[in-house]
Amino acid sequence: MKIEHVRVFILNGEKAHAQQVKQGSINTEGSWLSETVIANPMSNYPEYFDRRSSWLGMGGRVIVQIIADNGLEGFGESTGGMATASIINEHISRILLGKDPFQIEKLWDMMFKITLPYGRKGIPIMAVSAVDLALWDLISKARQEPLYVSLGGATKDKVQAYVTGNESTKIKDRGFMGQKLAMPYGPSSGWDGMKRNVALVAETRDILGPDMEIMLDCYMAWNVEYTIRMAELVAPYRVKWIEETLPPDDIDGYAELNRKVITSAIATGEHEYTRYGYQQLIQARGAQILQPDICWVGGVSEARKICTMASACNLEVIPHAGGLQPWALHLIFSQVNIPYAEFAYYHGADKTNYDVVFEGVQLPQDGWFKLPECIGTGLSLREGALEVLDELTR
Numbered sequence: 001m002k003i004e005h006v007r008v009f010i011l012n013g014e015k016a017h018a019q020q021v022k023q024g025s026i027n028t029e030g031s032w033l034s035e036t037v038i039a040n041p042m043s044n045y046p047e048y049f050d051r052r053s054s055w056l057g058m059g060g061r062v063i064v065q066i067i068a069d070n071g072l073e074g075f076g077e078s079t080g081g082m083a084t085a086s087i088i089n090e091h092i093s094r095i096l097l098g099k100d101p102f103q104i105e106k107l108w109d110m111m112f113k114i115t116l117p118y119g120r121k122g123i124p125i126m127a128v129s130a131v132d133l134a135l136w137d138l139i140s141k142a143r144q145e146p147l148y149v150s151l152g153g154a155t156k157d158k159v160q161a162y163v164t165g166n167e168s169t170k171i172k173d174r175g176f177m178g179q180k181l182a183m184p185y186g187p188s189s190g191w192d193g194m195k196r197n198v199a200l201v202a203e204t205r206d207i208l209g210p211d212m213e214i215m216l217d218c219y220m221a222w223n224v225e226y227t228i229r230m231a232e233l234v235a236p237y238r239v240k241w242i243e244e245t246l247p248p249d250d251i252d253g254y255a256e257l258n259r260k261v262i263t264s265a266i267a268t269g270e271h272e273y274t275r276y277g278y279q280q281l282i283q284a285r286g287a288q289i290l291q292p293d294i295c296w297v298g299g300v301s302e303a304r305k306i307c308t309m310a311s312a313c314n315l316e317v318i319p320h321a322g323g324l325q326p327w328a329l330h331l332i333f334s335q336v337n338i339p340y341a342e343f344a345y346y347h348g349a350d351k352t353n354y355d356v357v358f359e360g361v362q363l364p365q366d367g368w369f370k371l372p373e374c375i376g377t378g379l380s381l382r383e384g385a386l387e388v389l390d391e392l393t394r
């Protein structure tokens with residue numbers, strides 16, 4: 001089997017939004033993720049405080065379709081819009097055409113080395129990730145088996161999901177492991193913001209009752225001192241983990257938190273890249289829970305290596321957005337040290353067939369994902385997908 005075509009698409013945001021509104025899978029006000037107050041690295045600038053959409057960029061979905069000479073195709077995706085898509089289209093695809101997709105270790109190494117002169121984190125690794133995911137989808141289809149079988153087989157037959165988002169009433173009594181709250185305030189909002197963060201946690205504990213878990217997501221907006229104070233203040237409400245409180249480069253800060261905060265676990269990693277980034281985080285003992293995003297960290301190949309590195313240090317891995325990304329769901333089932341899958345009610349994800357691009361995205365049932373029954377990742381382009389995707393030409 002040889003790689004014959006590499007097609008690269010960018011989701012057309014306007015067309016996709018119109019399509020989602022038409023199929024009733026999105027509300028017209030936009031997502032809580034980008035349109036509500038959430039503490040973030042730009043929170044100290046008043047003009048960007050209210051909504052992350054006021055500054056977020058390059059978030060556009062990039063879809064990769066790799067077609068082999070026998071007609072089989074594999075799909076992958078990442079974000080980063082035109083920047084990511086251009087790297088794949090104009091650079092990475094040059095080394096892929098004519099190659100054997102089963103030589104995935106070699107291809108990953110080559111992709112990393114040719115993009116190394118202009119980036120070891122961020123956009124270039126997002127590009128590598130999208131291609132790696134498509135290669136794994138393709139080779140597991142060629143083997144006529146689910147992706148998790150190609151990754152070593154199932155380690156469990158179901159996995160419990162938790163929900164990220166601040167709407168507790170949607171989550172209670174639906175079988176989920178718990179709820180992860182996006183913390184609205186950080187150091188720039190002072191003691192008043194701190195009290196409001198604590199009130200949100202207290203109110204959530206009240207709604208969820210004593211047994212569901214609560215986690216806090218802080219999107220790189222806090223510092224060491226603020227995190228330690230918040231951990232003390234929320235301790236009475238039993239918080240399972242506190243996530244991504246610091247900028248990703250403050251590895252010493254994470255190590256300090258991981259030693260000093262004992263009432264909650266420290267989790268981080270969604271903005272860390274490749275085994276090299278994770279090696280530093282793990283060696284510093286920066287977190288008890290590692291959260292690589294399979295579409296950003298370097299794909300299935302790199303996420304799997306990170307799971308192995310974590311297992312040698314008795315650390316857990318809970319992939320960022322894992323329950324929303326089919327490739328990640330297969331990784332979750334194949335790895336012993338991944339206990340939960342992240343899920344979120346955004347972009348209409350509580351509706352069946354919510355995705356405008358792919359058919360075959362599994363949803364949790366009563367809070368649990370079941371072992372996928374499919375060949376590869378089970379993804380195919382949904383009818384009308386090509387109308388919301390802009391293809392790059394070469």
Ligand SMILES: [Mg+2]
Nearest residue numbers: 217243244270
């Ligand atoms: Mg997070």
